Amino acid sequence: MNASNPKVNWYFEKEVKWHDEVNKLRTILLDCGLSEELKWGVPCYTYQQNNIVLIHVFKEYCAILFHKGVLLKDPQGILIQQTENVQSARQVRFTNLNEIIALEPVLKSYVYEAVEVEKSGAKVPFKKPEEFAVADEFQVRLDENPELSEAFYALTPGRQRAYLLFFSAPKQSKTRAARVEKCIEPILAGKGLND
Numbered sequence: 001m002n003a004s005n006p007k008v009n010w011y012f013e014k015e016v017k018w019h020d021e022v023n024k025l026r027t028i029l030l031d032c033g034l035s036e037e038l039k040w041g042v043p044c045y046t047y048q049q050n051n052i053v054l055i056h057v058f059k060e061y062c063a064i065l066f067h068k069g070v071l072l073k074d075p076q077g078i079l080i081q082q083t084e085n086v087q088s089a090r091q092v093r094f095t096n097l098n099e100i101i102a103l104e105p106v107l108k109s110y111v112y113e114a115v116e117v118e119k120s121g122a123k124v125p126f127k128k129p130e131e132f133a134v135a136d137e138f139q140v141r142l143d144e145n146p147e148l149s150e151a152f153y154a155l156t157p158g159r160q161r162a163y164l165l166f167f168s169a170p171k172q173s174k175t176r177a178a179r180v181e182k183c184i185e186p187i188l189a190g191k192g193l194n195d
Contacts, residue, residue, distance in 0.1 A: 159192035
């Protein structure tokens with residue numbers, strides 16, 4: 001078992017609702033020989049500095065998230081795609097400690113498989129930005145402003161995807177248009193949605 005990282009202890013100490021569950025998940029992941037780090041404000045478990053799995057909590061459940069979960073075989077059918085736009089990561093969700101205890105051997109086998117996937121160098125085949133729908137409101141602005149179009153297509157594929165998803169999410173055209181207008185300056189400055 002790898003040692004816990006003192007820099008991560010605060011996360012487990014602060015968690016009230018899912019205290020027992022996240023501490024059990026921590027023990028399981030450390031038993032698998034992973035290193036514990038703090039990334040994105042949550043415990044992240046790595047193998048040779050590559051992200052394998054993290055622990056996170058929500059109102060209705062706590063979960064572990066496999067970074068390349070889509071590449072796992074999932075014979076137990078426990079991996080969940082968090083939202084329709086998540087391409088790589090997959091969660092295993094829990095609502096009580098007994099579920100975690102019952103699944104411990106399965107969870108360990110998934111972790112070991114995830115490490116093997118990482119060792120193999122396998123990559124997740126991400127959809128290209130051009131495969132995402134472009135909101136009509138954004139397409140109009142791209143067509144009328146060549147500088148905006150050039151700046152947008154110069155962004156990294158991940159930044160392009162983030163904008164396309166952000167622009168197309170609202171149901172109302174007015175909201176989509178407002179989002180586009182709000183983001184024109186950051187796009188022209190070469191920034192991503194969350195930069």
